Amino acid sequence: MTSKRVCQFFTTTLAVFFCATTLHAQKLDASLAKLGEEYQQERAYLHFDKGAYTPGETIWFKAYLQAGIYPSDISKNFYVDWTDATGLVLFHTATPLLEGTAKGQYEIPATYKGQIIHVRAYTSWMMNFDTVFLYNKDIRIVQPKDAVTTAKKVDINLQFLPEGGDMIAGLKSRVAFKATDQFGKPVFVKGKITNAAGEEVVAFAAKHDGMGVVDIETKAGDKYTATYNTPDGQTKTVALPDMKATGATLSVNGIGGRRSFLVERAADAPENLKTLYVMATLQQQLIYRAKVDLTESAAIGGSIPVGNLPSGIVCITLFDANWVPVAERITFVNNHNYEFKPTIDVVGDTRKRAKSFIDIDVPDTVAANMSISVTDIGVSPDSTDNIISHLLLTSDLRGYIHNPAFYFRNESDSLQQYLDLVMLTNGWRRINWEDIANNRMPTLKYRKDSAYLSFSGKVYGATPIQIRETGSINLIMKSRDSSTNLNFLPLRPDGTFSDPNMLFFDTLKIYYQFNKNKDFASRVAVSFSNGLLPTPYKVGDLPPSYNIVVFDTSGNTRMRQLALEQARLTKLLQGTTLEGVTVTAKAKKPLDILDEKYASGMFKGDGYQFDVMNDMVAQSSFSVFQYLQGRVAGLQINNTNAGGTPSASWRGSNTTFFLDEMPVDAQQLSNIPMTDVAYIKVMRPPFFGSFGGGSGGAIAVYTRRGGDVKSEPGKGLDSKEIAGYTKFKQFYSPNYAVGDSRHDQPDVRTTLYWNPYILTDPKTHRITLEFYNSDITKKMRVVMEGMNKEGRLMHFEQTID
Incomplete structure (x- = not known):
């Protein structure tokens, strides 16, 4: 949906609106409207079939994309970079988006030795904005033998964050704090805050996940320090942020159907802080604005009606008389209006290879798009985040949010209070007000993918x-x-x-x-x-690996056991299949076969070998010299001589060239089309087949012979290769009701069923799914997620005994 529709929705919810009459305010309104209309940002979430994998397994995913509060229709192409812990790209997925969703998979190499695979997902449009808001996740890889880990000393990072941004001398300041370890995980902390004279001002203790809040009566010229004890008994101190000599504060009550706020200025505040403005936005759309007159009073309060808003993060900004921001506060509005709730009836049978059913009914007039996974309950789950907590909360915040799904478990006031601590201690900077005030829009480096691969x-x-x-x-x-x-x-x-x-x-x-x-x-x-973004070589500035499991869990142990059992059964099956077969010769490598076919005499033996016929890079190269450049250590190739003729040298001596083992010069060799070349061999110096002893080595090029390429359309024409979307792989779900030779093998699957596209509409709103159990699963976990056309979300999880 367009942002116009979002803006219209927000506008109808306004109960209070004070219209500023200044020209500056009008320009700010126009710039903000333009930002929301033309630069609406997308948020992505990926549903994976399970929370942890072993080498050789396939990671299945379904992507959901939102813009504003609706499924995104901005982009048509979706990208996923699969990297190791250092950011080196292992694989790049490019898939088409259908109504704000996409599907795909990644096959983990059986030889992969890392403990995590990092996932970065995005559209080209998302790359135009702060990349901290791209989708990032670490996926646990359970190795047959994980590296032995030892308990590390906890290093506490304690931060104090004044509400609104600053502490102002002489004003009561509400200061939030957050304590984490070196991995970003929360740590309980308590201590006291003292002034410059060493007198205790207030005690503090974490209320939830290392977070808490204190009120400090500040005094001009004073400094404040927090003292706390570490788990190993050490006493540490951390200085609170310096106070500003004068200014204004913004305090917000973060729960309930209205957001009450209090604006207070210092007694000696300058004239620009005696007339202020409060502006609130949600998804870059204006939802509230009020003028605050502090000419006669030093403090004034107000309230923002939020009961009819969509759920999400509201940003409240305090501006001075010149519309320069002086304080900002985010608050989460949870009106519990973000869900649609299908009826899901699971009839599970955990007997060996038994059949189970899942009945899904979406009794609604709105079409829905959902995905479902059924896994062995022993597989390590990842229930800390889901489609609701990610698209409503974590995708709009900077930094690591611990267990965000916790804040959506129920409608209690205590959860809202805990969530307000998250708002007070995590960064949010979607709107740069200085740029908006000067009508500077974001710089677009990447085009909008408004069409599919072209x-x-x-x-x-x-x-x-x-x-x-x-x-x-x-x-x-x-x-x-x-x-x-x-x-x-x-x-x-x-x-x-x-x-x-x-x-x-x-x-x-x-x-x-x-x-x-x-x-x-x-x-x-x-x-x-193909019009798609290129595959990156390495991803820089990866977030810290928050999800690394330092100590083993029962789920990881079971996955490791199942992986070892699968490897044992595979080896046993291979041994049974090969029983009675006598191996009489070692299989030849493809390059050895090429060498045997083409090389003769002194050209046989050791050397760098290149199978040109099966090398995509070779077929797209302009010449032999361009193809070999940088591929052989010690071989120097120069393609930029003044006369246009390339040259090659090794250890300071000229390299000799051969075409089908006949001496040629560089010009003749450079004119050979790469489509005519079958095999290249580079001999190290000295190569005695060359005149003068071959101190510069030799390059031998062999052209194609009869039978090298089978007859096919286009033979004899120039050709090149081009990549398209990543090929979809079909999830294998056995049907034990019919005969199949594959059923003779042991079934040790941990993902029993995966379906990325469950589509319903008013006419076909009921669907029945069927799947079969494996040989080893005694308990199952069903996880279903989805989004309907109105942008409402659903998350369902159930255990089958």
């Missing part, structure tokens, strides 16, 4: 006249499943061509030829693009 290309090295005479480019597109499509695209005057209606997955091999000039391809360069 195929395009460009011809380089041709004049406009040549392009006009050529007319169009003919394309033969061959996918990995051997399907072939023909396409004829006109060339624009600048050499570009495109087909915005093309949608493809995995990899396409594209053979191309120009319509009116068959030899034109040999004189120009052609590039192809």
Whole structure:
């Protein structure tokens, strides 16, 4: 939905609105409206099939995307970077978005040794804003033998955070505090706050998850220090933030159907702090504004009606007379209007390979989009965050929020009070008021993905006249499943061509030829693009690894046992299959087979080998020299000589070149199309097959022979490969009611069922799902999440005994 609809909704909820008449206020209104309309930000959440995995398993996910309070219709492409703990990208997923949702998977390498895989998920539109708000999560990887960990000394980080931002001399200040360990986890702390004279001002003790709040009667010129004891008995101190000599404070009551606030200024406050303005926003939309007149009084209160608002974080900002922000406070409004509640009836059977049923009924007039997972209860769950707590809370806050799902368990006042401590101790900076006041909008570095993957290309090295005479480019597109499509695209005057209606997955091999000039391809360069963001090599500035499990849990132990059992059964199955087979020869490597086919005499033996026919990079290289550059340690290749002829050297001596084992010069070798090359071998110096002893080594290039490439459409044409969306993999759910040879194998699955798309509408609002148990599961966990077209969310969790 557009932000206009959001704004209209918010506007109807206003009970109090004081209209500022200054030109500055009008400009601020216009800039804020533009920000909310044209720069609305997206928030992402991923539902995974389970909370922990072992190497070799597949991680299944469903992505949900919101903009404002509705499913996002801003972006059409969704990206996930799967990295190790250092940020090195292991895999990059690109998937299409359907009504604000996407699905996908990642197969963990069986050889992966890390204890976590970090997930970063985003759209290109999200990359235009602060990347701290991208989706980030650490997924636990249970190794067969985890590294031995020892208890580490707890290092407490204690922060004091004045409400509104500053303590003002002479005014009563409400100061929140938060204590965490070196991993960001909460730590209980208590102590006392003293003034500069060492006198105790107030005692403090954490009320919930290391958080609490104290009231301090400040005095001009004084300084305050907190003293507390660490778990090992040490006494430590931390200074509270310095006070401002003068200013104004903003205090907010963070619970209830109204948000009462108190604005207070110092007695000697300057004129710009005697007329102030209070403005409240939700999802970058204005919901309240009031003028505060402190010319006759030093303090005044008011209230903001929030009972009819959508649930979420409201930002309350205090401005001076010149509309410069002087204090800010966030508060969470939970009106419990964020859910839709389908009827879910689970009929589970935990017997070996028994059949279970799940009946889902969404008796509503609004279409819903949901996902469901059923797992062995022994698998480590991750119930600390879910679709509700993430999209309403954590996706709008900076830093780590411990167990955010806790704050949505019920409607009690105590939970609201605990949640207000989170508001007081965590950062929020979605709106830069200085930029808004000066009508500076965010800089857009990435385009809005308003269309799905788009195929395009460009011809380089041709004049406009040549392009006009050529007319169009003919394309033969061959996918990995051997399907072939023909396409004829006109060339624009600048050499570009495109087909915005093309949608493809995995990899396409594209053979191309120009319509009116068959030899034109040999004189120009052609590039192809899919319109998607490139795959990053490494992700920097990763958040700390909050979810690392330092000590083992029973769930991890069971996963480890199941993984070892699966490995044992696989090995046993292989041994049974190979029983009676006598191995008489060692299998040859593909490169050894190539060497045996092409190399002879002194060209056989040790060297750097390259299978060009099966190397995508090789096929997209312009020459042998470009392809080899940087691939062989010690071999120096220069492609930038003044005469245009490349050269190569090794240990200061010139390298010798061979084509099909016949000596050639560099120019001849550089003119060989890479599509004609089958195999390259680089011999280390000295290579005695060269004239003069070969002190610079040798490069031997072998062209393709008959039988190297089977006959296929496009053979003989220039070709390149282009990646599309990540190919979807089908989740395997066995049906034991029918015969299947796979059923003869032991079933030790820990994810029993995964369905990323359960779609309902007013006509088909009831769905029945069926799945079968494994051989080892005695208890199951069902987790279902979803979002409907109105942006309402659902989270369901049930255990089956």
